[in-house]
Amino acid sequence: MSLLSILGVLSGAIFAGTSLLYTTLGEVIHQRSGIVDLGLEGLLLVSAATGFAVTSLSGNPYLGVLAATLTGGLFNMVFGYLVISRQANQLASGLAMMFFGFGLSALIGNAYVGARINGLPRILLPGLSDLPILWTSLFKFDILIYLAIPVAFLVWWLLFRTRWGLGLRAVGENTDAAFASGRNPRLIRYQALFFGGLLAGLGAAHLSIAYTMAWGEYMTAGRGFIAVALVIFSRWQPLQAIVGALLFSGAIAFQLVLQSIGVRISGFLLETIPYVVTILVLIAWGGNRKHSTPASLGRIYYGRE
Amino acid sequence: MPRRADTYRKILSNVVVRHLLLILLALFLFGLIVTIYGKDPFQALKDMFAFTLGSTYGFSEVIVTMIPILITALAVAVPWRVGLINIGGEGQLYIGAAFATWGALTFPNLPPWILLPLMMLLGMLGGALWALIPGYLKAIGLVNETIVTLLLNSVGILVVGFLIFSFWHSVTDTNMTVIFVPAALLPTFFGTRIHLGLVIGLVLLALYWFVMKYTRWGLEMRAIGGNPQAARRNGIPFKGYLIIVMCIGGAIAGLAGMAMVSGFHHRLLYNVSQNAGFVGFLISWLAGAQPIGILVMSFVVAIIFTGGTLLQLTIALPYAVINILLAFTLFVVLSRQAFFERKKA
Numbered sequence: 001m002s003l004l005s006i007l008g009v010l011s012g013a014i015f016a017g018t019s020l021l022y023t024t025l026g027e028v029i030h031q032r033s034g035i036v037d038l039g040l041e042g043l044l045l046v047s048a049a050t051g052f053a054v055t056s057l058s059g060n061p062y063l064g065v066l067a068a069t070l071t072g073g074l075f076n077m078v079f080g081y082l083v084i085s086r087q088a089n090q091l092a093s094g095l096a097m098m099f100f101g102f103g104l105s106a107l108i109g110n111a112y113v114g115a116r117i118n119g120l121p122r123i124l125l126p127g128l129s130d131l132p133i134l135w136t137s138l139f140k141f142d143i144l145i146y147l148a149i150p151v152a153f154l155v156w157w158l159l160f161r162t163r164w165g166l167g168l169r170a171v172g173e174n175t176d177a178a179f180a181s182g183r184n185p186r187l188i189r190y191q192a193l194f195f196g197g198l199l200a201g202l203g204a205a206h207l208s209i210a211y212t213m214a215w216g217e218y219m220t221a222g223r224g225f226i227a228v229a230l231v232i233f234s235r236w237q238p239l240q241a242i243v244g245a246l247l248f249s250g251a252i253a254f255q256l257v258l259q260s261i262g263v264r265i266s267g268f269l270l271e272t273i274p275y276v277v278t279i280l281v282l283i284a285w286g287g288n289r290k291h292s293t294p295a296s297l298g299r300i301y302y303g304r305e
Numbered sequence: 306m307p308r309r310a311d312t313y314r315k316i317l318s319n320v321v322v323r324h325l326l327l328i329l330l331a332l333f334l335f336g337l338i339v340t341i342y343g344k345d346p347f348q349a350l351k352d353m354f355a356f357t358l359g360s361t362y363g364f365s366e367v368i369v370t371m372i373p374i375l376i377t378a379l380a381v382a383v384p385w386r387v388g389l390i391n392i393g394g395e396g397q398l399y400i401g402a403a404f405a406t407w408g409a410l411t412f413p414n415l416p417p418w419i420l421l422p423l424m425m426l427l428g429m430l431g432g433a434l435w436a437l438i439p440g441y442l443k444a445i446g447l448v449n450e451t452i453v454t455l456l457l458n459s460v461g462i463l464v465v466g467f468l469i470f471s472f473w474h475s476v477t478d479t480n481m482t483v484i485f486v487p488a489a490l491l492p493t494f495f496g497t498r499i500h501l502g503l504v505i506g507l508v509l510l511a512l513y514w515f516v517m518k519y520t521r522w523g524l525e526m527r528a529i530g531g532n533p534q535a536a537r538r539n540g541i542p543f544k545g546y547l548i549i550v551m552c553i554g555g556a557i558a559g560l561a562g563m564a565m566v567s568g569f570h571h572r573l574l575y576n577v578s579q580n581a582g583f584v585g586f587l588i589s590w591l592a593g594a595q596p597i598g599i600l601v602m603s604f605v606v607a608i609i610f611t612g613g614t615l616l617q618l619t620i621a622l623p624y625a626v627i628n629i630l631l632a633f634t635l636f637v638v639l640s641r642q643a644f645f646e647r648k649k650a
Binding site: 176 | 632
């Protein structure tokens, strides 16, 4: 097979994996503050539906991205109310949010099934325009793809180089100690959920406004759960999340390559790769707690009266 | 002691009143959403309750819907008693359904009184094997069971997809198998769609209640769940319990899968579970793994789902919208649980 078709596969994989990188980064922030969000699947659906609807109504994809992003943050505030203010169990609340997302997204998206939109415009990086058109068509990406890796660095910087990030990680490790050192664990967890929700919303925006450019019920197809797996795979490190998203994209690319050279292997089996690899990685760590798992992950903060 | 009895009565009436208020709140929120969508909320709720509780057919459909979620709730409750969080009922159900389907497709000529028990055993075996992975990894202290069961859900679903699309699909449809032979179908009752799975679920529920309350195993399991350190020092075989109990949970979920293919769909399809594994987890959690609570909660959730099917027909709401009512019900119950949670933590 030619170089061109390999590059085509690569380009396709990048399109498929971008939404997952944003979502994984969002979940990294949640989990660093000590919250497991299993409601991501619901968040992605609601954000994707809202973004698609707004794009369809306004004709402006950037407005749609904005709407999807904000929706992600707000959706997580409901989750935050349950697990932070009402101190409900995180796993059960997350699953409840998932069902909420199933319903709400169906309601929002119902009128837009089969609608067509102008997706996010694709921009060619300056300097590449001299290449032949066949090549440039492969490397015309939308702005969210260009921003994905810088955003991963931004999240890394926020978490590891700012006071806010230090406080957030402290809350995820030991809530009481963070409180004793003058931080407000509840507020920080709300902030983490909001900011992480914005990022996941961006991922959903890329999914429905740039990648599929269509709305369908349950269109996220388990991406929320893949993101949870990839967070563990990347050891709660934003930069390693890039590798995690590549793992997913790679599995898709591999599938496309095999198809193009005539090998028939089930897409279902290839899709299990991110999960299986994550389980193997967990086994390889061998129960060693020193792999930067936030120590208070999943614990409820009851406060100090 | 009259004063104490008084307090109890007060607490009881308090609990009943509060629960009624919570349910009303959930219904109100759902009505609000229906109103925003431009439909009549009172008509919707009236239709829903008149159908599910007021008609024989509707009620039988509620029971049919209740069967899988009742069983998967037990699949979560059993491991929970030793402190294991099994969020993988969904995957275990799928693998159990696949094993049972293999039996139905491979031995179509067996008489039903051999084939059905065989399929049940296969379903339990499938679910138990799928739960053995997280159970074993947890028992040897390698990996937390919560995350492994969660990840294996997606793997189980994909494996079933692979089996259907690659080997088992029917000639006309690539995402489901052919209808099973009559010998592989669970008998139904009273001319409705209620199938033997109901009996399986109720027997399991009774067994669960009996074992936990009256046997040594139940006592030891509760001991491990209550205080693992103390249990280990008292000579309870800790690791063995973790593995076996996890596998029992998986086997129960696998049985739910068998009941779904053999009693409900009459075939294996890609969407065999309709999220029953996750719903079971929520039910078990909300009921605090108590047998009566599980029965009541799965009945309530079944009413909601059955009502959703009806609203799709009568006022053309998308079926998925009923998930909002389910979520609101969960929200109000979850946010009330702070007190209960604290005791556990």
